[in-house]
């Protein structure tokens with residue numbers, strides 16, 4: 001996924017690019033040996049030095065030809081020529097209605113991405129008050145600590161010598177699944193990887209140390225946190241690690257009949273453990289809200305109006321309206337004084353779109369639209 005997305009980014013940028021962050025990745029379907037896997041990637045929007053790349057992974061069964069979606073993900077790449085500073089990107093050329101749609105939604109997703117830390121901190125404070133992690137018979141999280149060390153060799157790195165983000169994720173998954181298996185005596189199945197950021201690069205010849213530990217369990221799922229530190233030869237001797245990445249992976253586990261297993265409750269025994277325990281609760285809340293609001297389907301969370309959900313709610317509304325507006329089959333039903341009313345019928349649903357053209361400089365239009373009390377200045381029909 002990472003390599004394909006990077007190629008799309010570099011095709012747009014015309015210079016080398018690095019993965020800055022990956023939004024939540026949810027795995028809907030397992031890709032199995034013998035199936036054909038397709039990875040489609042496209043730059044949705046270029047910002048200043050960074051761009052959003054959409055990634056769609058599907059599998060096709062060779063016998064039935066049935067195609068299923070494995071995952072739809074969004075990654076951010078930064079244009080970074082080797083041995084030079086960052087460069088400003090040209091805008092993406094929008095050719096189809098879908099390009100326009102993704103371009104509009106990309107800016108909303110960026111808002112969510114960049115606001116993640118604040119939302120997380122707010123939820124952390126709430127989680128600290130709600131869950132006291134004092135349960136009898138709970139298993140100590142220390143029991144799940146697993147460490148591994150990898151040496152970055154040329155096949156693990158991209159054409160600039162940087163360790164592939166995808167390779168780091170693969171190593172993370174191995175160590176995290178061993179950690180999770182300490183609680184379930186089964187092979188855990190990776191369900192999602194939480195939104196994460198690559199803090200700094202690692203290179204061929206670096207030693208990467210992975211520390212994985214279970215942060216918390218939620219009935220049928222477990223969250224494992226993995227911290228990755230890199231050392232070059234000199235740093236290794238001096239014990240001076242570079243923190244390059246931390247990620248949170250969620251696993252399920254099933255028994256022989258395919259039924260979901262219940263994970264035992266865990267208890268942290270250190271101050272860091274308590275912080276990670278509450279962090280897992282906050283991340284789960286964000287992940288679940290984000291999943292159902294971004295997909296614009298399924299039951300909406302009961303607390304959709306909570307302030308920490310503002311960005312998701314706004315995204316969900318804009319996504320629903322943008323999808324609706326881009327549908328074919330809108331008919332003009334009335335034109336009056338520069339105002340056009342469109343209707344769209346689909347089954348039992350009738351939608352209206354009102355369009356009005358005004359000739360004012362964009363900054364004036366923005367200030368008029370941004371303040372609802374100014375509406376009568378531009379809308380003669382407003383009562």
Ligand SMILES: CCCC(=O)SCCNC(=O)CCNC(=O)[C@H](O)C(C)(C)COP(=O)(O)OP(=O)(O)OC[C@H]1O[C@@H](n2cnc3c(N)ncnc32)[C@H](O)[C@@H]1OP(=O)(O)O
Nearest residue numbers: 006018019020021047048049050076164165198199200201
């Ligand atoms: C073939 C696969 C390619 C790979 O796998 S590359 C290997 C894995 N990736 C890496 O090694 C990258 C390591 N990280 C880095 O080098 C730096 O952190 C990186 C990504 C260049 C960013 O450097 P910073 O100094 O943090 O730059 P900056 O603060 O000026 O931000 C630059 C642009 O990035 C954006 N950004 C920062 N944090 C983000 C986040 N969490 N999610 C999404 N976008 C984010 C930031 O908004 C800025 O974008 P823009 O210039 O406004 O368009």
